[in-house]
Amino acid sequence: MSVIDWKQRGVVRYEPEDRPLLETFQRETFGADAMQLAPDHFHWLFEEPPERDDEGVQLWVCKRNGAIVGQQGGIPFALKVGERTRKASWAIDLMVAAEWRLRGVGPALSESHMAASDLAVSLSMTDAAYKSYKRAGWTDLGNIPTYLRVLDPPRCLRVSPYGGGLAKLVAKVGKPALTTASFGYAMGSRAFGAKLVEIGSFDHRVDELWEAASPQHPVIARRDWAFLNWRFDASPKADRHRRFYVTRGETVLAYVVLRVDHWKGEPVAVVCDYLARPGWLMPAFALVVDQARREGMAALMCRTLNAQAARPLSLMGFLCLKNGLRTPTRMMVRPALDQPELKPLTGDPKAWFVTTADSDMGFKSLGE
Incomplete structure (x- = not known):
């Protein structure tokens, strides 16, 4: 069905005059305290992305009987x-x-969104959205793994959602071994002249990092200065994030974005985003693990899909939780019908690089 057909069924691109109706709908469906209702969040998310559409914000609404x-x-x-x-x-x-629901509204909205790009991707969707996308022919890429690095076993196990299984594993490894591994990798990184430097905001040196790091990842969202500045520095919650460069001399070898969440009362450092030059992922994470340990975090967590990270993180003592802390983080993709050449590579989860900086995965804290 064409976009014109969808318009005939009440689906149109959002216009500013739709705001009162949209707020009424969002309040009823997302809740009165939902971030969707915050004006600064709406402006940042829909009106400020570096790749924004000339045709308007990427938000489609379905109107029936004078309501959204x-x-x-x-x-x-x-x-x-x-x-x-x-x-x-x-x-x-x-x-x-x-x-x-089940009256064609969901597919109509989804198809209108699809028509605006070469490829649509969804992360961490609801069960209802998952079923809708599945019926529409989207490719299921499985779940985004969560990598958990225990820093303080007694505190981490007290709040663990995995009970005895995780307790036995961490007890077997033990805090001394974990601490020694962390310290050893961090010392090795410093021996090669690398250091972790906290910065106030990103600068254009990340453009050079992007050019050096991106070729190793077959499928990856652009992470240049324009994106990082929008995603973290210009965000309404910019102060929630801590930005770090891993440097050697004047060269930026990697960047890591952290925030501190609280899981059942314990502080957990969360890696929101990262990118490293070839060969520098393990040294970068080693320095971050050491930083989090020294700051008294119970654990360090990173949700990421990156085939090149699995083995290095495992060697550093990260546990791979394929279903996340609470529920799986699903990923689905669908190329436009006139872009069939995209399907083989984008349909392979091993080709993707994904972090919680992608889509809206990182908008909520662990406890939310």
Whole structure:
């Protein structure tokens, strides 16, 4: 069905005059305290992305009987697929009023969003959205793993959602061994002249880092200064993030973005985003583990899909939790019908590099 057909069914791109109706819908479906209702969040998310559409914000609404009964948001981004850059969009906040579900509203919204890009990707969707995307022919790439590095076993085990299994594993390894491994890798990194430097905001040196690091990842959203400045420095919650460079001399070898969440009362350092030059991922994480340990964190956590990270993180004592802390973080993708050449590479989860900086995965803290 064409976009014109969807317009005939009440699906249109959001316009500023729709704001009162949209707020009423969002309040009823997301809740009165939902971030979707915050004006600064809306402006930043839909009006400020570096890859924003000339045609308007990537937000589609379905109107019936003078009210909005459904919405589909999108975050436009540049996706490197192989050696080419494609126009892509993260599908977010697909929501349909209960009385209008299974009546074609969800597919109409999704198809309108799809028509704006070469490729649509969804992370951490609801069960209802997952079923809708599955029926529409999206490719299921499985779950985004969560890597957990225990820093203080007694405190971490007290709040662990994995009970005896995790307790036995960590007890077998023991705090001394974990601490020694962390210290050893960090010392090795410093021996090669690398150091972890906290910065106030990103600068254009990350453009050079992006050019050096991106070729090792077949499918990755662009992480240059324009993106990092928008995603972290210009965010309404910019003060929630701590930014670090791993440097050697004047060269930026990697960057890491951290925040501190609280899981059942214990502080947990969360890696929101990272990127490293070839060969520097393990040294970068070693320095971050050491930093988190010295600051008294119970654990360090990183949700990421990166085939090149699995073995280095395992060697450093990270536990791979394939289903996350509470629920799986699903990932689905669908190339546009006129872009079939994208399907083989983007349909392979081993080709992707993903972190919680992608889509809206990192908008909420662990306890939310």
